[in-house]
Amino acid sequence: MKERYDPHHIEEQWQRTWEQQKLFQAVEDPKRAKYYLLEMFPYPSGKLHMGHIRNYSIGDVVARYKMMQGYSVLHPMGWDAFGMPAENAALEHKIHPAQWTYDNIAHMRSQLKRMGFSYDWDRELATCDVDYYKWEQLIFIRMYERGLVYRKKALVNWCPECQTVLANEQVEGGICWRCHGEVKKKELAGWFFKITAYVEELLEYCDRLPGWPERVITMQKNWIGKSTGAEVAFPLEDGTGAITVFTTRQDTLFGATFMVLAPEHPLVLELCTGKEQEAEVRAFVERVRRQDLIARTAEDMEKEGVFLGTYCINPLTNARMPLYTANFVLMEYGTGAIMAVPTHDQRDFEFAKKYEIPMIVVIRPPGETLDPALMTEAYTEDGVLVNSGPFDGMENRQAMEAIADYLEEKGIGTRAVNYRLRDWGISRQRYWGAPIPIIYCDRCGIRAVREEDLPIVLPLDVGPKENGASPLPDLRAFVETTCPVCGGAARRETDTMDTFVESSWYFDRYTCPDYDQGPLDRERLQYWMPVDQYIGGIEHAILHLLYSRFFTKVLRDLGMVPFDEPFINLLTQGMVIKDGAKMSKSKGNIVDPEDMIKRYGADTTRLFSLFAAPPEKDLEWQEEGVEGGYRFLHRVWRLVYELRGSLSEGPSPIATADLPPELGEMRHKAHKTIKKVTEDIDRFHFNTAIAAIMELVNHLYQTKDSIEATPRTKAVWQEVVEALVVLLSPFVPHIAEELWEALGHKDSVIKAPWPRYDREAITEEEVIVVVQVNGKLRDRLLIPVSAKEEKVKEMALASPKVRRHIEGKEVTKTIFVPKKLVNIVCA
RNA sequence: GCGAGAGUGGCGGAACUGGUAGACGCACUGGACUUAGGAUCCAGCCCGCCUAAAGCGGAUGGGGGUUCAAAUCCCCCCUCUCGCACCA
DSSP states (O other): OOSSOOHHHHHHHHHHHHHHTTTTOOOOOTTSOEEEEEEOOOOOOSSOOHHHHHHHHHHHHHHHHHHHTTOEEEOOOEEOOOSHHHHHHHHHHTOOHHHHHHHHHHHHHHHHHHTTOOOOGGGOEETTSHHHHHHHHHHHHHHHHTTOEEEEEEEEEEETTTTEEEOGGGEETTEETTTOOBOEEEEEEEEEEOGGGGHHHHHHGGGGOTBSOHHHHHHHHHHHOOEEEEEEEEEBTTSSOEEEEEESOGGGGGGOOEEEEOTTOHHHHHHHTTSTTHHHHHHHHHHHHHSOHHHHHOTTOOOOEEEEEEEEEOTTTOOEEEEEEETTSOTTSTTSEEEEOTTTOHHHHHHHHHHTOOOOOOEEOTTOOOOTTTOSSOOOSOOEEOSOGGGTTOBHHHHHHHHHHHHHHHTSEEEEEEOSOOOEEOEEOOSSSOBOOEEEETTTEEEEOOGGGOOOOOOSSOOOOTTSOOSGGGOHHHHEEEOTTTOSEEEEOOOEEOHHHHTTTHHHHTTSTTOOSSSOOHHHHHHHOSEEEEEEEGGGTTHHHHHHHHHHHHHHHTTSOSOSOSEEEEEEEOOEEETTEEOOTTTTOOOOHHHHHHHHOHHHHHHHHHHSSOTTSOEEOOHHHHHHHHHHHHHHHHHHHHHGGGSOSSOOOOOSTTSOHHHHHHHHHHHHHHHHHHHHHHTTOHHHHHHHHHHHHHHHHHHHTTSOOOHHHHHHHHHHHHHHHHHHTTTSHHHHHHHHHHTTOOSOGGGSOOOOOOHHHHOOSEEEEEEEETTEEEEEEEEETTOOHHHHHHHHHHOHHHHHHHTTSOEEEEEEETTTEEEEEEO
C-alpha cells in the first residue's frame, strides 16, 4: 500500500478491472429481487457537464448500494441521439450529423467510464441506431392501425429558428424550449399522437404515483387542465343556426349579455358577410392573426374586439346578445366561442365597459347587493342567484347543478368536460430524426408502411441543406416508392418524428436491447419493469415524463407491456449553480468536469457533488468545497495506512459486552454510523450520510493513538475500518476498492454485503439528559438508561446549576421525557 | 393574479414523529511540527455583556398564538425561487 493517496494512480486501474470482470452486468435472476435504477439518458451534445455528473453520481450511489444489498440491479446508460444540435453542428463544422453524434457518444462514453459509474455497458443503446428506431416505426404503425395516430392540418407552433413544428409542451411562454427563440403560429399539416384519448387515465393516475414529487404531479395536473361545466347552444337571431360555447359558470347564464368568438373561429367571416361591419371585422381578424403569439397572450394585453353585426338569443332569457370577435378568446380552447357575463367575469367586465354593453347582476354576495353601474370589477365569488327566473334565491354552487339539469332537460345544452391538453404533434420538418413510416399514394391515399418493409432507414449519404432545411423531400431515392396496396408509384412521408418519441420508451428497451423479434421481449421486460427509481432534472416535469406515461399506456393497450405506469419513484435533482447562476456558456461560469477529474480525480468530484447539497436542491459549486472533499479522502487513506499494522488478518467474533470502554465506544460509534448511513441513503440524504462517515473518521483519529495493539484491539480495528470502507464505497468507489484490497480482500468491495448494525453495539448504557427550568437549559446529566423517572427527577433537582434557578420558587410541575430531558416548571 | 416550495452563523448546509439549535464541510483565527509550507496535526469559531473564564441574556425572515417546551404546529405579514397564466 502506498503511503499517499493518489487518485490518478488507482482510478483508471479499477475502472478496467470492473469492466473486465463485468461486475455491473445485469442478470435476470428470478431468485433475487430486482431493482431498476435509471437516470435520464443524455443528449450527446459533446461532453458531460456538471449537471450530468451530479445526476449520475446520485444514481450511482443508489445502484451500488442496492447491489450490495443483494438486489439484482439494472443500471443502464444510452443516448438520446436524434435532434437539432447535430444538424446545426453539421452546418457549422461541415461534418455529417451522424458522424458528429457518434463522435460525441464515443467521447462522452469515455467520460462516463472515467467517472466510474456502475453501468451495464452491454445494454447501451443510441436512439439514432436503426436497430432502435425501426421498432419505434413498428409501434407507430400499430398506433396508426388503432387510430392513435392521425394526420391533420392545424394551426401549429412553428419555430423559425429551428425551422420546425413544436408540440404545445415544447413551447414555454411563447418561447421554443430548445433554442429560446420566438414561436409563431402556422397552418400546417402534420401527424399527431392521440394523447387526449388517455387524458382521463393520465389525470387519474396522478394520484396513484405516491413516489413522485408533489410539484411534478401538480404541474402535470395543471397541464392536463381538466375543467367541468356545460356546453350550451345559443341560437342565432336569424334562425340560421347556433353558436355553441363551453362554460364552467352555467350558474351565471342569466347574466350573459353578449357572445365572443375567437378571431380564428370559422363562423366569424361567415356571419359578418354582407353586414356593414364586414370590412372592419376582416381588418381586425387580419391584424390579430399577424400579432405574434406572445404579445397576444400577455397579461396586460388590451382587450379589443369588433361587433359582427349579428345577434344570438340567450336561451334562458330570450334576450338579444350581440356577437363580437375579440383578441382574448382563444380558438384552441373549448369551442373557440364564449358567452360573456360581464358582472361575474373580469375579462368580460373589462370588455363590456369598453364597448358599453349592458350588464346584469345574477349573483349577489352574502348580505349585499350589487349595482352594475357602480361595480369596478367583476364579482367572481360565491353567492345567491338573482335575476335568474326560477333559480332566484339558490346558492350558486347548487345552481350549477340545477341549471345543468335544466339545460339537459330542455335540450339546450349538456354537461361537458374540457381539457387543456392537446394531441401531441410529432411531425418535425427535420432531417436528423426517425422517418415516419407513411406512404402517400394518389390512388389509395395515405397508407402505413407494411411491417415487413421496415425499417425505413434514414439515408446517411445526405445531410442538411445549406439553409438548414431537410434534404429528404428532394431526395428521389428516398421519396419515390411504391404503394403497399396497389403497387403503383407513391411518395414517402419526409417528416421525421419528434425526438421525444424515442425517449418515451427507451427505458423499456434497456431491458432487452438485443431483442430482434419485436420492440420488446416480454419476459425480460416483465422481470425489470417498471423502473424502481428514476432520476433526472425537473425541466422534464411535463414534457418527457408525460409523454412516457402516455406511451406506456399505449404500449399496454397494444399488448406490448404489462403495466400502467413506467416509473414508480421519481427524484428530480436540482441544478448546478456557480456564483449564484446556472452554469452556462453565456454566463462564462462553467466548471468542466474534465478539469475536476484531472485535478482531483473522479472520487472527489463525485463526493463533492453529493456532499454539498441534498439532491433535490440546487448545488452551488465551490472550489474550496471540492478541496475539502479531497482532503477528507486523503485523511481516510492515511488512517488506513497508519493502522495497517494494527489490523487482524481475518474476521474474529466480537462482543461489545466485554470490551474495554474505549474499544466499546469505537464499535458503538461505528455501528451507529452504519445505521445512520443506511437510513440516509434510503431517503436520499447523501450529504448527511457522508457527514456521518466524516464523524466516524474524526472519532477514529482521536482514539487511534490511545489504543494498544492487542489481538482483541486488532479485531475491533479491523471490523471498524472495514465498515468504514464499505460505507464509503457507493460514494467513492475507487478509493474504497483500493483500501478494501489493502485490508486483505480479493473480491471487489461491491461483492461485500452491505453491513448491518449490531443492536447490542448501538445500545447506550448512559445518556445525557437535559435539565431545563421553565424551558431553559440549565444542566446536562449523564444518567444510566435504566434510571427510573423518580430517580432522574431527584438528580435533576439536586443539581447546583438547577437549584440556583428554583431557589425560593415553588415547583408546580415536572416534565419527564425518558432518555432525553427533565423540565422543571416553577412559579 | 393562481398554485407549489423555501427563508437557520461569514458561506454550503444539519436538526427523523415538537424536546441540547447550528452536525458535517468551507472560510477565518491561534498553536504544534518544519529550512519552508497553500502539506499535516491540535484547538477556537452564532451574537451581546465580561480582560478572560464561569455566568447571564439574545437568536432559526417579521409579528402574534398554542404548549411545560416551537426552526418544527396554527394565524397574519414580508422576501425569494419555481410552475401556470386572458383556459371561459
